[in-house]
Amino acid sequence: MPELPELEVTRERLAQALTGLRIKTATLHHAFVLRSVDPPFDSLVGNAFRAFDRRGKHLLFRTDPDTVMAVHLMLGGRLRLRPAEKFKPHRKRTLLSLAFEDGSLLEMTEAGTQRRASVLLFRGALPEHIDRGCEPLDDDFTEARFAELLARGNHQIKTALRDPSLLSGIGNAYSDEILHAARLSPVKLTSRLTDEEIARLYHALRDSLLDWIERIRQACPPGLPASQDLWRRDMAVHGRPGQPCPACGDTIQRISFSGSETHYCPTCQNEGRLLADRRMSRFGIRRRERAPE
Numbered sequence: 283m284p285e286l287p288e289l290e291v292t293r294e295r296l297a298q299a300l301t302g303l304r305i306k307t308a309t310l311h312h313a314f315v316l317r318s319v320d321p322p323f324d325s326l327v328g329n330a331f332r333a334f335d336r337r338g339k340h341l342l343f344r345t346d347p348d349t350v351m352a353v354h355l356m357l358g359g360r361l362r363l364r365p366a367e368k369f370k371p372h373r374k375r376t377l378l379s380l381a382f383e384d385g386s387l388l389e390m391t392e393a394g395t396q397r398r399a400s401v402l403l404f405r406g407a408l409p410e411h412i413d414r415g416c417e418p419l420d421d422d423f424t425e426a427r428f429a430e431l432l433a434r435g436n437h438q439i440k441t442a443l444r445d446p447s448l449l450s451g452i453g454n455a456y457s458d459e460i461l462h463a464a465r466l467s468p469v470k471l472t473s474r475l476t477d478e479e480i481a482r483l484y485h486a487l488r489d490s491l492l493d494w495i496e497r498i499r500q501a502c503p504p505g506l507p508a509s510q511d512l513w514r515r516d517m518a519v520h521g522r523p524g525q526p527c528p529a530c531g532d533t534i535q536r537i538s539f540s541g542s543e544t545h546y547c548p549t550c551q552n553e554g555r556l557l558a559d560r561r562m563s564r565f566g567i568r569r570r571e572r573a574p575e
């Protein structure tokens with residue numbers, strides 16, 4: 283799933299390509315993608331997007347005067363820019379398309395059959411479910427604010443970082459990277475964090491996100507970021523079980539965690555000890571990934 287860094291670069295590229303262009307046609311290829319009734323989707327025609335914002339994992343396309351199209355790509359959704367004259371919608375994957383006065387076209391697709399990507403059209407203030415967590419890169423997101431958020435509950439840090447009611451835009455991949463940069467165990471409880479560890483986590487969070495935004499800008503050719511594989515291959519621990527940690531050389535491990543896999547370095551993040559894998563721990567098993575021979 284695209285997370286804050288990918289979405290931030292997507293937002294920038296959309297703004298560069300589409301700001302101020304009049305929308306010629308607005309087509310819903312699969313009506314279920316639109317999760318709102320008023321204003322109607324075809325009211326976009328004749329308008330132009332004046333600004334492109336992001337809240338968490340929602341991209342916000344703003345028209346005059348105050349209509350907003352909020353796009354959530356979920357797991358399989360993608361946005362693509364292409365020439366309108368060559369556009370052929372895919373019977374299953376193409377969800378909507380917008381054609382612009384300069385001959386360009388924005389296509390939203392979704393791979394798979396789950397149908398979870400969504401579009402919401404509304405006027406005025408953001409609906410509550412979009413505007414829940416703190417934006418970790420906003421100026422008012424201070425270390426004190428972060429400490430206050432963590433103190434609201436007592437969760438494993440990995441869970442807290444991914445909780446959209448606390449923090450916006452962070453998912454499984456970047457939480458692994460942030461925790462590795464902060465040298466903290468994903469399962470440590472937030473109530474057990476010292477002030478020094480909270481400070482370390484705060485700076486790792488902001489520095490990692492800013493660093494990845496810049497890396498994605500560099501890695502992606504002009505246009506919208508398409509494949510996450512391109513830059514996620516350069517991650518330190520996420521998606522690299524069995525490979526050496528770039529910081530210490532220890533073998534990166536994985537555990538199952540809330541329905542997904544968490545990757546970590548035992549030496550950098552847990553004093554060299556393996557974490558119990560909940561799938562296995564009732565048998566008292568701690569699997570160790572082996573480095574390839």
Ligand SMILES: [Zn+2]
Pocket residue numbers: 527528529530531532547548549550551
């Ligand atoms: Zn390490």
